Structure formats: structure tokens, C-alpha cells
Amino acid sequence: MSKLRIGVVGVGNIFKHAHLPSWLSHPDAEIVAVCDANQQAAQKLADEHGIAKIYSDYNDLIASDEVDVVNVCTPNLYHSVVSVAALQAGKHVFCEKPDAINPDEAVKMAEAAKASGKVLMVMRNNRFRPVSDFLRTYVDKGHMGEIYTGRCGWVRRRGIPGKGGWFTTKELSGGGPLIDLGVHMIDLAIWIMGNPKPVAVSGSVYTKFAGNDLNDSEHGAFGEKKTGGTFDVEDLATGFIRFDNGATLQLECSWASNVENEGRFIELRGTKSGFSLFNDDLKLFTEIEGTLCNVIPQLPKDSGGHKSNIHHFIDVVQGKADPIFLPEQGVDMIKILCAIYESAKLGREIRLD
CATH class of the missing domain: 3.40.50.720 (NAD(P)-binding Rossmann-like Domain)
Known part of the structure; x- marks a missing residue:
């Protein structure tokens, strides 16, 4: 070939x-x-x-x-x-x-x-990590029961990328950490939940660190900084998503905020069990024989999601695999992100068509 x-x-x-x-x-x-x-x-x-x-x-x-x-x-x-x-x-x-x-x-x-x-x-690289595959299978097998609520996000203490450049210029980027980081964790949470359809969104955005040049994140090195450039995006966003099956999802994303450490997280709660994923550390919360139990799966610490995602794309192009990601899911994602910005502007919940 x-x-x-x-x-x-x-x-x-x-x-x-x-x-x-x-x-x-x-x-x-x-x-x-x-x-x-x-x-x-x-x-x-x-x-x-x-x-x-x-x-x-x-x-x-x-x-x-x-x-x-x-x-x-x-x-x-x-x-x-x-x-x-x-x-x-x-x-x-x-x-x-x-x-x-x-x-x-x-x-x-x-x-x-x-x-x-x-x-x-x-790119949906986080779907291709071993922990993500485990959780999707765990849910598909019915081990969590009905997933009815959760929270997700990616917060940084200080890590604004390319300050003054295109990352912080809304015309070029579309927004700040919500569209930069939120797309990762919201997508992963919804994918693990089985891709319920979003129907309504509310949110708030804040810009509090535009004048702060501290950086403690390796990710803050992305983009080219521009002295005296534009900073017209948020540095923190919070939100709440309602789905067509009655489930809900809270979210928080920041490039800069006064937290202890940078971290990616997803917590989902079901009627049979729940889980907490913080960076690469996964814990399951369930009942076994009438006893409340915390379970720690032993999974590879593999961050090679980008490689696996692109290799999957090649397989799809070559007709060797069905796509894990569909463009329609991307449409729903951008509807969510833009509705959060609209909700922050108008101060009310936004219904999605």
C-alpha cells in the first residue's frame, strides 16, 4: 500500500x-x-x-x-x-x-x-489514553448504572499561553481557556457518558490575570508572546450543561487562578458507582457485598494520546477502522462552548437548537 x-x-x-x-x-x-x-x-x-x-x-x-x-x-x-x-x-x-x-x-x-x-x-487525544478506554468500557458494561451528574475541568495556577498573541486575541482564538482547555475535558466527559445530547448551557467567564506574567506551567510556553499585544479573552470560565437524558455536567477551566496545582479532572456519578480522575490518577467508588469500597485500577501511565489519535485517523482513511470521532460531535462541542460565552454575556441559561 x-x-x-x-x-x-x-x-x-x-x-x-x-x-x-x-x-x-x-x-x-x-x-x-x-x-x-x-x-x-x-x-x-x-x-x-x-x-x-x-x-x-x-x-x-x-x-x-x-x-x-x-x-x-x-x-x-x-x-x-x-x-x-x-x-x-x-x-x-x-x-x-x-x-x-x-x-x-x-x-x-x-x-x-x-x-x-x-x-x-x-484532535481528541484524551479519548485515546488507556484510562479513557478503561472508563468507556466500564460504563458500556453497565458498571456505573445511570450516570446522572458530574464535573470536569482543567485548571492552572499560572499558565497563560502566548500572552498578547493569537491565543489571547478573541478574533483569532475564539476565546481563552474554555475553548483551549475545556474542549479536552468536556469532550472526554461526554464521550465516557455515552455522548448524550446537550440541550442547555449556562456559564460565567472572568479576566483577572491579564497583567500577571508569572508562569508555572509547561503549557504556558505554547504560542508566541507579544509585548503590548491583545488580551480580550477570559482567563477562567465556569459552566453547567444539561443533557437530553436529564444528566448534568459542571465545568471549570482556567489559565490562571489561585489554586494549589495545575490539574485535569473528571468526576462522574452513577447509580452503581462513580469515579474521580485527576491527571492520571483514577479511583472508583462503589459497593461490594454491602460495603462501600474505593478501587484503584492499575493502568499504564500513557500520555501518548496524540500519537494514537493520528494513527486511528490513518486507519480510518485506509478503511481499517470506524471513526471514534464524528464531525457532528464537533458541532455539539462548539455549540456548548459558544453558548457558555453567550450565557456569560447575557446572564442567563442558553437553550441549544
Whole structure:
């Protein structure tokens, strides 16, 4: 079987640290072209990895007959624009999260994928961790009973990425930690719950640390800082989601807040058992023979979700697997995120269509 030829649009940190090693580790994938507004960065990457084609305009890369798959790693504003153009040109698309910056753009992506018959997948790396697979199986086997409520989030003490650059510029990013971090943990919680349909959302957002330059998070190194640049997004968001089956989910995401430590967390509660996942530490709470028990599963501490996600995408393109992620799930995600921003603005719950 011939290799899938990958064309990359956007060669910043998320590509270099997460996407690039994932493509390079698969024997059926080959990066043949790169495009970036920073031609020096594109040239450097091409030289390092023997990539023949360098483009300054993504439309030229998409038009190339030598590209089978377009990997989109641009600022958030351009995720939908590049993805739709690539799908319409008959290319498969693997896009960095978030899917888009508003529901209309997410719908355009889903419709373009359906019309083209090509595979569209957006990064959902946390679904591909061993602990996530265990929890989804645990739920599917009925061990939790009815999951009726929970909470999730990702909080940092100090870790604002690319301050003054595109990360903190709402026009380019769509928002702050809610759209940057929330997409990860909300998606994972909903996926483990069995993908119930969101029907209503409420939330609040805060900007309290725009003038603070402290950083204690490795993730704060993402993006390029710009002195005197724009900071018109939140640094903390809270929210509440209602689902069509009566279940609810609370959430909290921050780039900066006065907490003890940075952490990712999901807690879900069912009628038979519940669980708490904090970073990689999982505990199950249940009853055994009339006794309340805490159970600690012994699972691999594997953070290679990006690699597994991209390898799964390749399997789907090659017809070896059914997709774990569907574009319609991405539409629901962006509806949730944007409704939280709208709720914060209007001070009331927002119903989802």
C-alpha cells in the first residue's frame, strides 16, 4: 500500500510537539509539504525532515495532486476555513482542536466532509489514553448504572499561553481557556457518558490575570508572546450543561487562578458507582457485598494520546477502522462552548437548537 502523503498548514508548537512525531512514527504516512505564514519556520522544518515542498499560500498546498491529507494546525480562526477548502478539493483532513470558533463554521466543516465523502477528524487525544478506554468500557458494561451528574475541568495556577498573541486575541482564538482547555475535558466527559445530547448551557467567564506574567506551567510556553499585544479573552470560565437524558455536567477551566496545582479532572456519578480522575490518577467508588469500597485500577501511565489519535485517523482513511470521532460531535462541542460565552454575556441559561 502506498503511503498517505501529508500536507501541513501551520508549523507552530502544537504541530512540532504533538502532530509531527505522530505522523513520523507511522510507516504509512509521509509529510510531503508544509505551509506557514512564517516562511523561515517552514523552511527550517522542511530542512530538518527532508520535506520537498514549501508553500506560503495554503490554497496552493491544497491544490497539489501530491497531497492526500491536509493537517491543519493554524490559529483557531482558520481551522474551518482551511478544512472546508481541503475537503472541497477532495482531501482528507486532520485538524487540531477546537473544531471551529463558532457553530456555523463547525457545521460548514461537517457538511463539507459529508459532501466530499472524505474523512474529517479533529484532535481528541484524551479519548485515546488507556484510562479513557478503561472508563468507556466500564460504563458500556453497565458498571456505573445511570450516570446522572458530574464535573470536569482543567485548571492552572499560572499558565497563560502566548500572552498578547493569537491565543489571547478573541478574533483569532475564539476565546481563552474554555475553548483551549475545556474542549479536552468536556469532550472526554461526554464521550465516557455515552455522548448524550446537550440541550442547555449556562456559564460565567472572568479576566483577572491579564497583567500577571508569572508562569508555572509547561503549557504556558505554547504560542508566541507579544509585548503590548491583545488580551480580550477570559482567563477562567465556569459552566453547567444539561443533557437530553436529564444528566448534568459542571465545568471549570482556567489559565490562571489561585489554586494549589495545575490539574485535569473528571468526576462522574452513577447509580452503581462513580469515579474521580485527576491527571492520571483514577479511583472508583462503589459497593461490594454491602460495603462501600474505593478501587484503584492499575493502568499504564500513557500520555501518548496524540500519537494514537493520528494513527486511528490513518486507519480510518485506509478503511481499517470506524471513526471514534464524528464531525457532528464537533458541532455539539462548539455549540456548548459558544453558548457558555453567550450565557456569560447575557446572564442567563442558553437553550441549544
